[in-house]
Amino acid sequence: MTEHIRTLTTADEINAGFRVFLRAMVGLPFRDVDAVEVTDPGRYLGALDGTEVVGGADSYGSWLAVPGGARVPHAAVTHVGVLPTHRRRGIVSRLIARQLEDIAARGEVVASLRASEAVIYERFGYGVASSVRSARVNLRRAKLRPEVPAGGRVRLLDRAVTTEALAGIADRAAWPGAIGRPAGWWRLQEILRAADPVTHYVVVHSTEGVDDGYAVYRPLDTGGWFASQEKTVTVTDFVALTDSARAGLWRHLLSLDLVDVIAFESLPLDDPLPLAVVDRRAVELGPERDETWLRLVDVEAALRERAWGEEDAVALRVSDPLLESNNGTFEVGPKSVARTNSAPHLSADVATLAAAYLGGTRWRHLAAAGRVAVHDPDALRRADALFATPSAPFSGTVF
Incomplete structure (x- = not known):
């Protein structure tokens, strides 16, 4: 092997790396983007x-x-790829292993990514921690139920002030799975919108003068728009910090003139939209697909940071072949998390723990699939109660 791995430092190297990523993904269009603007130094x-x-x-x-x-602290992993001329040489494996070491050295507790292929990342300790689905709303049939909250004020934004306003809202997201969107991510969105000849509409919702949600949407197939029998608007980004914001944005979208279908690219699995319309069949849900592939870089710190359900503690043995410091048994309870020398109730690898960490996958389902060694039968019940969350985890951010 002649390839060596190191940090890309110059603008030319960073742009070369970005071009490798675009070529490796095959289906992504090449764009005139200075990668230095959209990456972290x-x-x-x-x-x-x-x-x-x-x-x-x-x-x-x-x-x-x-x-x-x-x-x-979190590393949002992206731009992973190898030129077609250099595949099957173990380059990705060495890159990801080195990256995990670097992330750990930075003190970042977790990493996550969006996987182009579903069979690559589990061997590096990543597990599917959240899933999403799309939705299509037929506006001819969709009518909000009378008890849906009225919502607040909705206003259209000019492009010149979009990023600052939207970032200020998105940075207050607190639901499990939400991530911070860095400056490079926002800059890339600006570049992509500027390069798109079709107008993007941005609406912001506010409750009692405080901005608490927004939606970004665009029309599809504008060339034949007025003759189309199914004029479709797709929602590419939807952030609602409150029930009022969610309802207000629904009301705006579902009342658009000259539109037949509102298509949401990505919704949580338990999104309440189907429950909010009189005719539930007006909302056609797409198939479930994986969203967040999560990696616990520091297992003990990650377990200490999250909240737990009220249940007796479970001793969980974790194995991690790539990060030795994560190996061990952890007693997880509603009041504390600690390493222990006690015999484990359950044993799993770090990818399986990642799948359960945000509450998106139940331990009993993982055990049924053979991914958990059960040493105490009652521990599955206790673990499910401890890891349970009020809502399905969701990120809503593609990177």
């Missing part, structure tokens, strides 16, 4: 064959909201 790892960048793995410094509302 010092976080882009590259695999170099001589002086040529042939692979890369990048991340943003961020936060992740965990059950109970705490925010833990």
Whole structure:
């Protein structure tokens, strides 16, 4: 193997790494983007064959909201790819292993990513911690129930003030799975919208003068818009911090003139929209798909930060072949988390723990799939109660 891995430091190297990512993804369009503007300094790892960048793995410094509302230091992993000419050489494995070491050295407790392929990341300790689905709302049939909250004020934003206003709202998200959106992420959204000839509409909701939600949407197939029998608007970003904001944004979207269908790209699995309309069949839900692939980089810190249900403690043995410090048995209870020398009630690898960590997957289902060694049969019940959350985890951010 002649490839060596190091941090990409110059603008030319970072842009070369970004071009590798675009080529590796095949289906992504090439755009005139200066990657330095949309990445965090010092976080882009590259695999170099001589002086040529042939692979890369990048991340943003961020936060992740965990059950109970705490925010833990988080690495949003992205731009992972290898040139087609250099596949099957173990480059991705070496990049991800090195990246995990770097993330741990930064003191970041967790990492997450969006996977282009579903069979790559579990072997690096990532587990599916949240899932989403799309939805299509037929406006000819959709009518909000009379008891749905009225919502507050909704206003359209000019493009010039969009990012600052939206970032101020998104940064207050507190539901399990929400992540902090860094400056580079917002800059990329600006570039993508500017390059799109179709207008993006941005509406902000406020309750008693305080902004608490927004939606970004755009029309599809505008060339044949007025002759179309199914004029569709797709919602690309929907953030609601309160029930009032959610209801107010629904009312705006479902009352748009000259529109037949509102398509939501990504909703939580337990989103209340189908419950809010008189004709539930007016909301067509898409299939469930994985969203957050989560990696616990510091298991003990991650367990200490989240809130727990009221149940007797469970001793959980965790195995992690890549980060030795995570190996051990942890007693998890509603009042404390601590390493223990006691015999474990359950044993699982770090990817399985990640799948359960935000409350999106039950321990009894993981055990039924053979992913948990059960040493105490009652421990599955207790673990499900301890890890349970009031709502399904959801990020809502693609990176």
